[in-house]
Amino acid sequence: MRASIEVADIFRTAGPAYRAAHAGHLSLAELKLMSAIEHCRTAALGGHVEACEACGQWRIAYNSCRNRHCPKCQGAAARTWLAARKAELLPVGYFHVVFTLPAEVAVIAFQNKAAVYDLLFKAASETMLTIAADPKHLGARIGITAVLHTWGSAMTHHPHVHMIVPGGGISPDGSRWISSRPAFLLPVRVLGKLFRRLFLTRLVALHDAGRLSFFGSMAHLTDRRAFLRHLAPVRKKRWVIYAKAPFAGPEAVLAYLSRYTHRVAISNSRLIRFDESGVTFRYKDYRHEGADRQQLMTLATDEFIRRFLLHVLPKGFHRIRH
Incomplete structure (x- = not known):
């Protein structure tokens, strides 16, 4: 069933004016995404006839854009992916672990998405594998499924990796299974310290290799000394790693994965209103607990579109990794 308001409605109504106002400042990927969402499941993309052989009733179904950022095109992709993963699940508890970049690093990531998001994946995975292999902790080779999200509930830029472990x-000799404690996988403070060291060391290496670019208010970070000064506070800050107790079983893992693997910045179901005042949507305010956590936010339409486009990933970038 079609949602009463869709991101496509907002883009079709306000997209042309937004593109005109920001001409020359939108990437090709952003322009392609806007066009894809605006034309998704419309006559512009063609269609096909669906007919019932029993009663003879028929209808025209328009084709999907299949853009991975489109809120309407993730259901089928998620179902296909989950069906393949179901056979891989083990009959053990699974932990949910989250690695998040501090704000000072997130701003660097935004201007260098491919390089820094890739580094986030690699540093987080190496951290987990290294600490898990340490005999002082688990002493075993673990498996990981990791998913990149770049947004918070209000669609602000908030890059983090969700892991199912x-x-x-x-x-180490491959002869047996080593179980973790029932409600404890690895010490999060130890994970945080290693993740911070690995990430920052390699981030500086990327800068030294000329693989980071900066523009606008961040242009001064091209200078190595300015870059190191920018990173100085986060070298002392605690990098918080979130680890949740195991899921109840494989079915619970699949239910979780179905919510996270093919999610986009905002789903159509969260949209409440779109009018001259802007776009109103539901979001979670994590400063509150219980029912008070669900809040409403209204953004000017241009700001809503801007935030949505913050999360366009580089072409060919894999946001789900094993």
Whole structure:
């Protein structure tokens, strides 16, 4: 069933004016995404006839854009991906672990998405594998499924990686399974310290190799000394790693994955109103608990579109990794 308000409605109504106002400042990927969402499941993309052989009733179904950022095109992709993963699940508890970049690093990531998001994946995975392999902790080789999200609930830029990790792994000699404790996988403070060191060391290496670009208010970070000064506070800051107790079973893992793997910055179901005052949508305010956590936010339409486009990933970038 079609949602009463869709991102496509907002783009079709306000997209032309937004593109005109920001001409020369939108990337090709952003322009393609806007066009894809505006034309998704319309006659512009063609269609096909669906007919019932029993009663003879028929209808025209318009084709989907299949853009991975489109809120309407993720359901089928998620179902296909989950069906393949179901056979891979082990009969053990699975932990949910989240690695988040501090704000000072997130601004660097935004201007260098491909390089820094890739580094986020690699540093987080190496952190987990290294600490898990340490005999002082688990002493085993673990498996990981990791998913990149770049947004907070209000669509602000908030890059983080969600991981699903089995509660145990294979012994170093490959002869047996080593289980973690029932409600404890790895020490989060130890994970945070190693993640911080690995990430910052390699981020500086990217800068030294000339693989980072800066513009606008961040242009001064091209200078190495300015770049190191910018990073100085986060070297002392605690990098918080979130780890949640195991899921109830494989079905719960699949239910979780279905919510996270093919999610986009905002789903159509969260949209409440679109009028001359802007776009109103539901979001979670994590400063509150319980029912008070669900709040409404209204953004000017241009700001809503801007925030949505913050999360366009580079072409060919894999946001789900194993």
